[in-house]
Amino acid sequence: MRLLYSLVWGLSLPFALFRLWWRGRQEPGYRQHIEERLGFYAPYDASPTIWVHAVSAGETRAAEPLIRSLLAHYPRHQLLLTHMTATGRETGGKLFADVASRVRQSYLPYDINWMMRRFLRHYSPQLCVLIETEVWPNLIAQCTSAQIPVTLVNARLSAKSLKKAQKLSTLILPAAHAISAVAAQSNPDAQRLQELGIDHPSVTGNMKFDVTPPAMMAERGAALRRSLGDRPIILCASTRDGEEELILDAFLEQFPLLEQAPLLMITPRHPQRFDQVAQMIEARGISYVRRSAFDHEVVTPISDKVQMVLGDSMGEMYMYYATADVAFVGGSLVPLGGHNLIEACAMGKAVLTGLHTFNFSEITDQAIAAHAALRVDGARSMLREALALLHDDKKRQQMGKSAYAFFLQHQGATSRTLDILKPFLN
Incomplete structure (x- = not known):
């Protein structure tokens, strides 16, 4: 053979x-x-x-x-x-x-x-x-x-x-x-x-639990957050082919008046898809900026009319998590097996994940049992749950503390x- x-x-x-x-x-x-x-x-x-x-x-x-x-x-x-x-x-x-x-x-x-x-x-x-x-x-x-x-x-x-x-x-x-x-x-x-x-x-x-989040990424996240103003931020991290369309359509359905929407941040898993996702955003008439347009150290303030950030950079996932209020981990809305939740937990964020997490089933189930993460059944329910957490500071902060404790425990x-x-x- x-x-x-x-x-x-x-x-x-x-x-x-x-x-x-x-x-x-x-x-x-x-x-x-x-x-x-x-x-x-x-x-x-x-x-x-x-x-x-x-x-x-x-x-x-x-x-x-x-x-x-x-x-x-x-x-x-x-x-x-x-x-x-x-x-x-x-x-x-x-x-x-x-x-x-x-x-x-x-x-x-x-x-x-x-x-x-x-x-x-x-x-x-x-x-x-x-x-x-x-x-x-x-x-x-x-x-x-x-x-x-x-x-x-x-x-x-x-x-x-x-x-x-x-x-x-x-x-x-x-x-x-x-x-x-x-x-x-x-x-x-x-x-x-x-x-x-x-x-x-x-x-x-x-071993990913033993990776120490670089301090510089937390600093960059804080700088990026300042440039985005006071709006709450929903991060959709490591999204895969077939997910961005679902998220964008659900976003427009949930927030037909975009000026009242939270800021949505999408970071595709693979760099070869950055331009493809940008075209999806443009086709829907959503105002957005690319992460690559910002300097690493001095981030220029963006317009209040911008409703989306496209994370088109590599090696900055900790920065994106530091910036966000709520984080959804991609690869899980469609049957691709999901991605691990460890980086989000390491940054102490309330985590959402989809149904398709068979590549990381045990760690996902453990995070949910530890009240560090919540499972959603689609893009619409993901945005509804994210919005509910944005309106419930106590629950969101407690989930973030549980996520960080889960990270240390393992x-x-x-x-x-x-x-x-x-x-x-x-």
Whole structure:
């Protein structure tokens, strides 16, 4: 089955390269460092290397506390941080700018045997640490051949993803069995990983709870808030394709007189959709401004006629949460699985989420049980609930306090994960 998988990858390579070029129209990062995706790299010194693979921006942010702990505990080691997306690489560059001399970034090659062999020979990592959901058959097979232990940390697996993986069991099972250690986010994740064929996964929690919100983001949020005046602000964070239309139409339905509406802030999850969402707003005749129009430090006051802010920047989610009174976390109005609520809770905000949270089911259920979040059944009910919270200062503030307490309660996953990795590094 792996031979067939490798053949399909080889035949698909020209299409994969074309896709890079095509995505590079909107995200230039996809047209850079293409040679790395084919297994060709710049010279690298022979320092002992720990390799962490974080596919995109979310995984990279989740890996931050672990990477910093590894750098602190193993000062003689270099850290290799690989990605698959341009936003992941950009995020990593910003997060680790202060330790750039010890953190080298690269794209991971496509999961083709000869490319993976070149990659492993070039960097000779002592350990492979995969973040969250990455199980690549050839990567794991080549690491096994080179006697490089593979670990999967902050691991999560939804019921939907499990069913998909089980359909490819003859391909996935050998890779799962070859993983040396797994640190799962939750008990349900651990149970599903066992069903996939991973033996004895440990439950360590979610490392995103250990990410400290940067003070500068709170300061930027306060500055942005001052520029927006006294209007209450509803944030729709990390929205996905199919959600913005629902939110905008519900907003116009709820507030036909826009001058009486609260300020709505929408931050699309993916940067390639910023212009698309801007067109949706313009088509509905809503006055809006882009975040990118503001200076980071000195924010120019906006007109009272502006009714919407389009968050078209990356790496500022904490700032957006700091600015808002109520936060809705996207990816949950349509069946995409949702996003985690941790950043909103870390900023002490009352949180709303939709029905479709199967990628983060346990953490969402726990946040709701802790009175940190409320579930809504659509865009209209989300705006109605947000408006009710804006009119109920006591409930909104209590939800914010509960959210922050929930965030503090679940910290500690990084140290537990580090304990699992230590035997492979000592």
